[in-house]
Amino acid sequence: MNGRYSSGLRRSTRTLRWSAAAALVSVPVLVAGCGDDKPAATTTTLASASTAAAAGTTASTAAAAGTTATAAGGTTVTAATATVSADGVKTIEITLSDDGCEPRSIAATAGPTTFKITNDGSAAVTEFEVLSGTKILGEVENVIPGADRSFSLTLAAGSYTTKCPGGEKFEAGTLEVADAASGQAADKTARDAAVATYIAYVTSQADKLITVTDTFVAAVAKGDLDAARAQFAAARYPYEAIEPIAESFGDLDPAIDAREGDVAADTWGGFHRLEKAMWVDNSLTGMGTVADGLAANVKKLRTQIGTLTLEPAQIANGAVELLNEVSTSKITGEEDRYSHTDLSDFAGNLAGAKAAFEALKPLIATREASLVTDLEARFAAVQAALDAYKGTDPVFNGYKSFTDLTTADTRALSTVVDALAEPLSRVAALVLV
Amino acid sequence: MALLSRRRLLVAGATTAASAAVVSGGYTLGHSERARAAETSGAEAFWGRHQAGITTAQQDRLHFAAFDLTTTDVDAVRTLLRKWTAAAATMTAGQMVGPAQTSDLAPPTDTGEADGLDPAHLTITFGFGASLFGNNGTDRFGLASRRPAPLIDMPAFAGDEIDPAVSDGDLCVQACSNDPLVAYHAVRNLARIARGTAQLRWSQQGFGRTSSTTPDQVTPRNLMGFKDGTNNLADTQAAHDAHLWVGRDDDPAWMADGSYLVVRRIRIHIEVWDRSSLADQEATVGRLKASGAPIGSRNEHDSIDLAAKGADGELLIPARAHARVANQIGNDIHILRRGYSFTDGIDEQTGQLDAGLFFLAYQRDPRTQFVPLQAQLATHDALNEYIQHVSSAMFAIPPGAAEGSYIGATLFG
Numbered sequence: 008m009n010g011r012y013s014s015g016l017r018r019s020t021r022t023l024r025w026s027a028a029a030a031l032v033s034v035p036v037l038v039a040g041c042g043d044d045k046p047a048a049t050t051t052t053l054a055s056a057s058t059a060a061a062a063g064t065t066a067s068t069a070a071a072a073g074t075t076a077t078a079a080g081g082t083t084v085t086a087a088t089a090t091v092s093a094d095g096v097k098t099i100e101i102t103l104s105d106d107g108c109e110p111r112s113i114a115a116t117a118g119p120t121t122f123k124i125t126n127d128g129s130a131a132v133t134e135f136e137v138l139s140g141t142k143i144l145g146e147v148e149n150v151i152p153g154a155d156r157s158f159s160l161t162l163a164a165g166s167y168t169t170k171c172p173g174g175e176k177f178e179a180g181t182l183e184v185a186d187a188a189s190g191q192a193a194d195k196t197a198r199d200a201a202v203a204t205y206i207a208y209v210t211s212q213a214d215k216l217i218t219v220t221d222t223f224v225a226a227v228a229k230g231d232l233d234a235a236r237a238q239f240a241a242a243r244y245p246y247e248a249i250e251p252i253a254e255s256f257g258d259l260d261p262a263i264d265a266r267e268g269d270v271a272a273d274t275w276g277g278f279h280r281l282e283k284a285m286w287v288d289n290s291l292t293g294m295g296t297v298a299d300g301l302a303a304n305v306k307k308l309r310t311q312i313g314t315l316t317l318e319p320a321q322i323a324n325g326a327v328e329l330l331n332e333v334s335t336s337k338i339t340g341e342e343d344r345y346s347h348t349d350l351s352d353f354a355g356n357l358a359g360a361k362a363a364f365e366a367l368k369p370l371i372a373t374r375e376a377s378l379v380t381d382l383e384a385r386f387a388a389v390q391a392a393l394d395a396y397k398g399t400d401p402v403f404n405g406y407k408s409f410t411d412l413t414t415a416d417t418r419a420l421s422t423v424v425d426a427l428a429e430p431l432s433r434v435a436a437l438v439l440v
Numbered sequence: 441m442a443l444l445s446r447r448r449l450l451v452a453g454a455t456t457a458a459s460a461a462v463v464s465g466g467y468t469l470g471h472s473e474r475a476r477a478a479e480t481s482g483a484e485a486f487w488g489r490h491q492a493g494i495t496t497a498q499q500d501r502l503h504f505a506a507f508d509l510t511t512t513d514v515d516a517v518r519t520l521l522r523k524w525t526a527a528a529a530t531m532t533a534g535q536m537v538g539p540a541q542t543s544d545l546a547p548p549t550d551t552g553e554a555d556g557l558d559p560a561h562l563t564i565t566f567g568f569g570a571s572l573f574g575n576n577g578t579d580r581f582g583l584a585s586r587r588p589a590p591l592i593d594m595p596a597f598a599g600d601e602i603d604p605a606v607s608d609g610d611l612c613v614q615a616c617s618n619d620p621l622v623a624y625h626a627v628r629n630l631a632r633i634a635r636g637t638a639q640l641r642w643s644q645q646g647f648g649r650t651s652s653t654t655p656d657q658v659t660p661r662n663l664m665g666f667k668d669g670t671n672n673l674a675d676t677q678a679a680h681d682a683h684l685w686v687g688r689d690d691d692p693a694w695m696a697d698g699s700y701l702v703v704r705r706i707r708i709h710i711e712v713w714d715r716s717s718l719a720d721q722e723a724t725v726g727r728l729k730a731s732g733a734p735i736g737s738r739n740e741h742d743s744i745d746l747a748a749k750g751a752d753g754e755l756l757i758p759a760r761a762h763a764r765v766a767n768q769i770g771n772d773i774h775i776l777r778r779g780y781s782f783t784d785g786i787d788e789q790t791g792q793l794d795a796g797l798f799f800l801a802y803q804r805d806p807r808t809q810f811v812p813l814q815a816q817l818a819t820h821d822a823l824n825e826y827i828q829h830v831s832s833a834m835f836a837i838p839p840g841a842a843e844g845s846y847i848g849a850t851l852f853g
Contacts, residue, residue, distance in 0.1 A: 141736060142735075143731075143738075269598070327715060327716075334792075335709055335712060339789060339790065414788050414789055417789045417790065418788065418789060418790060418791040421789070421790035421791050422791050425711050425791075425792070428712075428715055429711075429714075432715035432716070435717060
């Protein structure tokens, strides 16, 4: 736990983070490339920088297939479906006129989509927007008569509206996005498999956590300071590997992993309370209750994991969070400020992030194979950088004391972690649909 | 440069800003070059009931400095304040620190780097830290009994990682201008004048204001890329009297028409923020990144609907979103924010950007304003995931001075 923040905050933030990831699944559009007065090329670049889904795509110029139907109330509407280019990017063509924008009813399937807007000679209608509720997801403005411009979105299933302000007859329309078609059935299997793989990993780590924590707690109960110190980092390792999961369960993370000042002094328990007893107080007197509470809480964690459901995007975000933990509290030596066992925690965080990546790898490979290669190399680089600080003292669980690192050392570690976390942060959007 | 009256300047500023505000969108603010020049150049009045640099339309650049007194002679402190006041009056008017050079053999009186520059709305604001009124049990200047009750020792907030070396101070100087060299010149020359009486304790430069102190100013963006300070203290006399200025009946009397300044250097974990998804960023802030509108609304200044829920039944603005937490507190607590972005090279330990928000906020009584507000934010604000308060200070900002007097005269006589 990164103890700069209070427990209430920490809980909420982590819950938020995970629920935000969950929201992504239901929020139809992840990335909107929009620019007020920017040329279309810039717009496309903005979108692709975030998703890669529409990167460098030249929109297909095939005309949208349009059909005409009569809706209830006798209004004629035009329905259109998107055309799909060879590289899988769908293009929807929109025409602006004084009447408004057409087609007014659009059906599409989830995935990267380019909207190509052509102005058919209207001076009054020069804008086109795609909205989810009141939020503008993407838009173009100043499409002058005779010109065409485009923008790209990665659409998820859902209902949207379109709008072209100033249209005399119809300035609003609908955009219905269905789940990616049956061709994606195989992908569904792959997604389920990725989630199952990761949950199996989390479960195994939670089981391991119970075992090693029990050993640690037994040493504390006996008042055996040396034995307890030697078990501390080892007991934390599996926890650090699955910390975002614990953080998603509200109170459990602060109960297990709060640092001094995170919570009110009289409620402070868990690993770091015991750490202070061992390394600052040099006494385990009175720590029996704290140790028992820790043992009970890790078992509670294991129970809750039994009911865990996840989406691939959440797993990806969890991996990034683990590296953020490394970045903000392990590399700075803040996490284990009394025992200086931060590098073992670092190794645990890294192992957890790697496991998440391994589970998602088949999904990433079908979407952007080169990213898999890149991330593998970057994971290896971080592991190699960390392994340069291997040690033999059991207190540090296979690594050296954090105090053995110079500023140059921590900076080198930080640099490779950032180099991994940045591309890793793209994975969630990639595996969303 | 002739001193225009403050009122005239404010009116002129409002006109240009209002015309500029009509144009929006894009990176440029759409100002015509002429309007931009009118806005960035000119002088602010120095003398007055209140010190300048508080309700003044916020300038783009900051140089802030905290000083420790090296003297134990209260007369020396008084003399320093007289000299500082005189120098500030001339510098804010766009003049070099006098008197004019009389001998080639003496160092120039003014350091010279701002020679020929427009003051660009330079303001210089002075304040007194708690340590001026007694330090570790020693009352160096016999001022202990005159310490204002609102000038408390800042309490520790959850998550604080305060570095004392860049916190607090006996005196402070806030120099703001639209020209960074002008602001720098002010602090440099004041530090020079102080040598032998006070020494620089720490200083901070800020680029890019992160708030608007008048409604005509376009809401700027902070380093997180979000519009910041949309709901600043209203620019009305009533709001200023209620929440900003120490009242004539408030205690102590020497602070009447003054204010209290809270300073927090807030580091932003830029790299971590940059790898957070847009949805996560917006959920953390509670506003849309592009428009600045509250989630669920369309425009920046739309009122926040804290009860609004999405199709999934979840709150549109999450429970711990910054905008929600700040808004809930903001219904009761109003402060005048006057912050700046900063970037100070890189963190040696991590190689990451040492950048963030240099938070400056003026108020009538920190005990009932900043302190309870920050207590809430420190424990509930989702933004804390990405930020860290690393320095802290509070200063009593005495009232302004009439021409011929000096800043601090109400305390030092």
